[in-house]
Amino acid sequence: MREFELEVPAPDKWGEGLVSVPGGEPVDIDLRVESVHEGMLVSGTAGTTYSGVCGRCLTDIAQPVEVEFQELFAYPGEEAEDFEVRDDRVDLEILVRDAIVLSLPFQPVCQPDCPGLDPATGERLTENITERPQESVDPRWAALQNFTPEPDAGAPRRDVENTGKS
Numbered sequence: 001m002r003e004f005e006l007e008v009p010a011p012d013k014w015g016e017g018l019v020s021v022p023g024g025e026p027v028d029i030d031l032r033v034e035s036v037h038e039g040m041l042v043s044g045t046a047g048t049t050y051s052g053v054c055g056r057c058l059t060d061i062a063q064p065v066e067v068e069f070q071e072l073f074a075y076p077g078e079e080a081e082d083f084e085v086r087d088d089r090v091d092l093e094i095l096v097r098d099a100i101v102l103s104l105p106f107q108p109v110c111q112p113d114c115p116g117l118d119p120a121t122g123e124r125l126t127e128n129i130t131e132r133p134q135e136s137v138d139p140r141w142a143a144l145q146n147f148t149p150e151p152d153a154g155a156p157r158r159d160v161e162n163t164g165k166s
């Protein structure tokens, strides 16, 4: 059994979603290779950083990701295997890439409770959650605000005008 610590750049962009690991991003690999009867049992962890945009508010994000992997690389035999020992070497690229790509979030968010974009203005709500009043109304219903009964009928004149237009 042998152990290795590697740092290698991602050879390509890994992932096709909102976030991905850019080509050249360092990938840290802690590797354990065990000789077994059928071949080499390869296991370990791989860590890197993915980047992209929040799926709700489109803010740029970058987050660490770490995955575990394990695969038996078989000695070449009569049947072709996906993972084989070739020339006494094992090629980890597909193994590590697939493990990382599968772990990338499908709906990445900049923070767990990201409120996304304001449906009315398109502005990010992240920065000013506290300032935004609760009374924010769906714009499709905004016209109905004019029909709200006014307890004090002191100045209803504006409401009357608005009602007439709509």
Ligand SMILES: [Zn+2]
Pocket: 054, 055, 056, 057, 058, 059, 109, 110, 111, 114, 115, 116, 126
């Ligand atoms: Zn966000």
